[in-house]
Amino acid sequence: MDERSRKTLYIIIWVVIATLLGTIYGSYVTPYKTHLVFGATYMTMNNPFYEVINNELKKEIEKEGDELIVRNPELNIDKQNEQIEEFISKKVDGIFVNPIDSSKLTSLESAREAGIPIIAIDASVENKDLIDCVIESDNYDAGVLCAQDMMKRMQSADIVLLKHSTVESAVSRIQGFVDTIKNYPQYKIIDSAECEGQLERAMPVMQNILERHSKVDVVMSLNDPSALGALAAIESMKRTNIFVYGVDGTPDLKSLIKQSPLVAGTAAQSPIQFGRLAAKNMYSILNRKDVPEIIEVPVTLITKDNIDTFNVRGWQ
Incomplete structure (x- = not known):
């Protein structure tokens, strides 16, 4: 085999090896995730308003083949912080929170450090930098x-x-x-x-x-x-x-x-709108789309x- 043929063969071998390594490495660092898991904690489920939001949110998430874990802190802020820490330990893909106390959700700092998107529902938190979006009524x-x-x-x-x-x-x-x-x-x-x-x-x-x-x-x-x-x-x-x-x-x-x-x-x-908007905007965040910091739903006096x-x- 002459020098030119040998060089051509070496190039072909290295291209094949590089292609294989790229395929293996690429599949390792960017696995395709087909099933997403979200966490939701509301101040209490002893209120039909939050039941309706949760039912609508769950329906929208399950429609995508994904899962919603729901926790009820029963108006206990310590318990709500523990629930968010649980979500972080489970490595959920996103968190929905209805704050019991807008100034005491310290666990959101840990969620933010873990890179988990957070949407507040019905009420915001004192430190707006800790959430991606709030969906609330006027x-x-x-x-x-x-x-x-x-x-x-x-x-x-x-x-x-x-x-x-x-x-x-x-x-x-x-x-x-x-x-x-x-x-x-x-x-x-x-x-x-x-x-x-x-x-x-x-x-x-x-x-x-x-x-x-x-x-x-x-x-x-x-x-x-x-x-x-x-x-x-x-x-x-x-x-x-x-x-x-x-x-x-x-x-x-x-x-x-x-x-x-x-x-x-x-x-x-409109808790029905709340649930739908929460799901829609969470998926937008995960797809790297911009979402509004505040989504304000109008109210009507009956x-x-x-x-x-x-x-x-x-x-x-």
Whole structure:
């Protein structure tokens, strides 16, 4: 074999070897992953709003052949942090979180260091750098709409606020209400209480408030479960002429708008949209597409005037 033929043969051999090494190495460092796993933790599953979000989210994820692991911290921030750490240890491909306390989700720092995409649902976190996106209602406007409706109904009012002050979304709703009435002294906030948005906690605190005040005209509740708790307290103490507002648009409160003169309205959210948007944007992040930092879903006030245009048996 002459020199030229030998060189040609060496080149062919090296090309074959390089091709084989490239194939082996490429398949090793970039495995094709066909099954994705996500983690979701909500502040509580004792709220139909989060059940609907989760059901829709799970449906969208399973449609892609992927898996959703769901955890319920039961309003315990330490437990929620532990659940996120569990997701990190499982090396999930993405995390959905509905924060119990917007300032105390320290586990998100570990998730960020692990390179796991994070979407906050219904409420943001204090350090926005720790999440990729938040999907929430226009919570401030929910409070504004309730206040505006009250002012149309009544020339003056003694008002009670039911709050959940560790959650950004709940704070925004109450703030929207308060800001709308602040320049009108005839609308007075006479009392307030924390109830964590839970019916079973709202009822006793509302009973205590009613025992302290002979005159209450309006209850502004951070969500529908707390509005239902307030309504139960009002009815148990046989008080009348008190209007109750909620935020959510649950089937329970929508049906009561038609039945009870005490239920003034609810600023309706759309948990169905929340679930779909959360899934869509998580897949966009994984596909290296840009997503908005904040996705704000509009709210609509439902009252007796427009209740017939809504489905009282389901969600929006």
